Amino acid sequence: MIEFIKRLKLSYQVYNxxxxxxxxxxxxxxxxxxxxxxxxxxxxxxxxxxxxNSNIEPNIDQLVADPVFQKFSSASQESLKQFNEVGYAVIKDYFTEEQVDAVNSAIDELIESQQVKFRYGNKKIMFAIHKSETVRKMGYDESLQKVLHHLVDGEAVLFQSINFVHEGSEQKTHSDTLHMTTYPLGGLIGVWIALEDIEADNGPVHYYPGSHKLPYFLNSAFDNEGTSMMLGKKKYGDYEAMIENKLKDYSLEKKLFTAKKGDILIWHANLLHGGEAHINKSKTRKSMVLHFFERDSICYHEVTQRPAIMKY
Ligand SMILES: O=C(O)CCC(=O)C(=O)O
Known part of the structure; x- marks a missing residue:
């Protein structure tokens, strides 16, 4: 019965x-x-x-011409210039030690005062941006906003934060677009922030350079479109299996983002990525993912077919 209600579109419409x-x-x-x-x-x-309507494309020429671009090291500039080809960019030392420590303290306080809970296998703190101005401020960092503006060719509105403290996501390879989708496609962007050093043994993010150029694998790619009344019947594991199979069809290199505290990884809406095993559980895995939507797109969740609740 609960499964039936969860698939019934009417229940989401009443909530909406x-x-x-x-x-x-x-x-x-x-x-x-x-x-x-x-x-x-x-x-x-x-x-x-x-x-x-054509998909949203990053505007790299505009980014390179923006004075903000000069703030970055030549390695970070090169990385940003390649965003269209590879679907990601790394900016080393983006946030200072003080900025990162302030966010870590804010998260500790939210946990201690029970304003947030770990969800999804006790790993993720969702939407701390709505509970702490310090956390929110990181997403609205002025230079970051300018970079994202060019990468989504519009205004990047902070939609969601996910904080990890004790454990990494260990999430299988996926594209954010199944979860957070836009019309036109391409109006979502992810920013992953190392809130401490992340090495091979404490669950680094993995990603597949160039995978953002594959088709967008949405509900139709795993027969999960459902009907006018009901969501599709497939499980999230079916999506993950479909992606695993697609990866076998394309010869893409897998990379790990081992990072120093303050480094950031920016990824395209359709970049395939996930979390590696967190092997050394004596280490924490402090990190934060921010997801931004382009303001003038229709923003929704393909998997649950819900419009995204935007708190501007
Ligand atoms: O931090 C991670 O392990 C991955 C997070 C992720 O895949 C996501 O937020 O989309």
Whole structure:
């Protein structure tokens, strides 16, 4: 019975109905793309079939011309210049020791005062940006915002944070786009921040350079589109298995992001990535992922076919 309710689109629509403030911006966008939808309606890639707007592309020329670009080391500049080819960029020493320590202390305080809980296998603290100004400020760092603005060719609005403290995600390879999707595609960007040194034994992120150029594997790629009333029947494991199979079809190199405290990795909406095993459990794995949506896109969750609740 619970499974049935979880698949029933109506249950999400009722929830959405009471979130008008955070969803009403979509109505204007639905109109723009000629979709007959209310702010509370379900939405998925199926709704956009037949619309031919081109995907959002990073604007690297504009980024290189922006004075902010000169702030970075030549290695970081080279990395940013290659974003279109490889789907990621590394900026070493982006955040200072003080900035990182402030976020770590803020997270400790939130845990101690029980304002946040570890979820998803006791590994992830979700949305600390809504509980701590210090954490939120990191996402709205002025130079970072300028970089992201060029990479999503629009305004990057901070949607979500995920903090890891004791354990890494150990998550199988995936693309964020199944979870956080935009129309037009490509309006999501991830920023992963090392809040301490991350080495091979405390669960570094892995990623596949160039994988962002593969097709966007959405519900239709694993037969999970569902019906007008119900979400698809497939499990998340079916998605992961599909991605594992796709990886066998393409010869892509896997890389690990071993990082120093303050380094950041920025990834494209469709870059395949995940978390390595956290082998040495005597080490913590302090890190934070920030996900940003491009403001003028329709932002939604393909897997649950829900519009994204945006807290501007
Ligand atoms: O930090 C990690 O291990 C990976 C996190 C991740 O894959 C994500 O947030 O999309």
């Amino acid at each position: 109905f009471f979130k008008k403030k955070d969803l009403k911006h979509n109505e204007k966008l639905y109109q723009k793309y000629g979709l007959n939808k209310k702010y509370y309606s379900s939405v998925s890639s199926k709704d956009f079939e037949g619309l031919n």
